[in-house]
Amino acid sequence: KAGVTQTPRYLIKTRGQQVTLSCSPISGHRSVSWYQQTPGQGLQFLFEYFSETQRNKGNFPGRFSGRQFSNSRSEMNVSTLELGDSALYLCASSSGDSSYNEQFFGPGTRLTVL
Amino acid sequence: AQSVAQPEDQVNVAEGNPLTVKCTYSVSGNPYLFWYVQYPNRGLQFLLKYITGDNLVKGSYGFEAEFNKSQTSFHLKKPSALVSDSALYFCAVRDMRSGNTPLVFGKGTRLSVIA
Numbered sequence: 001k002a003g004v005t006q007t008p009r010y011l012i013k014t015r016g017q018q019v020t021l022s023c024s025p026i027s028g029h030r031s032v033s034w035y036q037q038t039p040g041q042g043l044q045f046l047f048e049y050f051s052e053t054q055r056n057k058g059n060f061p062g063r064f065s066g067r068q069f070s071n072s073r074s075e076m077n078v079s080t081l082e083l084g085d086s087a088l089y090l091c092a093s094s095s096g097d098s099s100y101n102e103q104f105f106g107p108g109t110r111l112t113v114l
Numbered sequence: 115a116q117s118v119a120q121p122e123d124q125v126n127v128a129e130g131n132p133l134t135v136k137c138t139y140s141v142s143g144n145p146y147l148f149w150y151v152q153y154p155n156r157g158l159q160f161l162l163k164y165i166t167g168d169n170l171v172k173g174s175y176g177f178e179a180e181f182n183k184s185q186t187s188f189h190l191k192k193p194s195a196l197v198s199d200s201a202l203y204f205c206a207v208r209d210m211r212s213g214n215t216p217l218v219f220g221k222g223t224r225l226s227v228i229a
Contacts, residue, residue: 004157033216042221043204056216090157099208100146100165103217105157 001026004106006091012112018079021109025072025093031055032074033103034066037088046089049074078111086113116141116209120220127195128228135190135203135223143211147188149179152202152222161203164188175199195227 005024013019025032034046045058049068066076072093078085088110092103117140127133139145146165150158162173169181179190188205205220 035219043219045216045218048216058216092158099210099215100163102148102160102163103158104160105150107155107157 001028004091004093004104006089006106006109008109009107010110010112012114013081014114015081015083017081018077019081019111020075020077021089021091021111023074023076023091023093023106025074025091026095026104029093029095029104030072031094031096031101032068032072033092033094034074034076035090035092036060037090037108038086043090046076081113083113086111116145116207116215116218118205118207118218118220120203120205120223122223123221124224124226126226126228129197130194133192133195133199133225133227135205135225137188137190137205137220138186139188139205139207140186141207141209141211143209145188146208146210147179147181148206148208148217149173149177149188149190150204150206150219152204154201158204161190195225197227197229200225200227 007022031050033048036044047066048056052068063079068074088108090108092105094101094103119138148163149161152158164171164181172178202222204222206217
């Protein structure tokens with residue numbers, strides 16, 4: 001099976017712009033989670049989707065939004081970019097609805113905001 | 115609220131020596147516990163998990179972890195470290211009792227294995 005794929009891998013934007021990141025989960029996986037990774041804060045949870053429904057949301061401002069499509073692919077959007085949004089954004093998928101299922105991570109999208 | 119602590123930012127060990135990466139957790143119910151590893155410029159890779167049952171869990175690449183409920187710990191161990199084990203290690207927890215709560219990660223421990 002192909003792993004989790006994320007596009008693009010690298011992105012450079014300027015303050016005030018918006019950005020959309022894409023994630024394709026492992027085939028058959030219905031749960032997709034997004035995380036922001038920075039050197040200072042570690043891994044911060046953004047959202048979790050299951051079967052097109054947002055199941056959990058982390059403590060991020062409303063500029064961060066996401067969605068999941070019927071084929072389980074997911075996108076996240078960040079509007080009005082700030083310098084502090086520079087980070088590695090990781091997507092992870094898991095196979096079912098159970099909390100004990102491990103997550104499989106994509107390689108991430110490295111976002112740089114100038 | 116659930117939380118994870120990895121008390122060491124950095125662990126250095128000589129190749130061939132045993133290694134331990136520490137993790138303690140806090141949940142209101144019983145935990146699901148996970149270890150992940152991240153190599154440079156890569157996403158996280160799953161190593162092992164504890165759900166229930168035997169307190170000693172064996173995982174990928176010769177790693178194992180011991181669940182200790184009284185000490186609320188889930189330390190990662192390997193009997194003989196390799197230089198290729200050098201990476202960033204994350205412990206994560208989910209509260210079994212709280213339904214669909216998100217996975218909470220520790221801040222990570224950088225392991226450096228010296229030849």
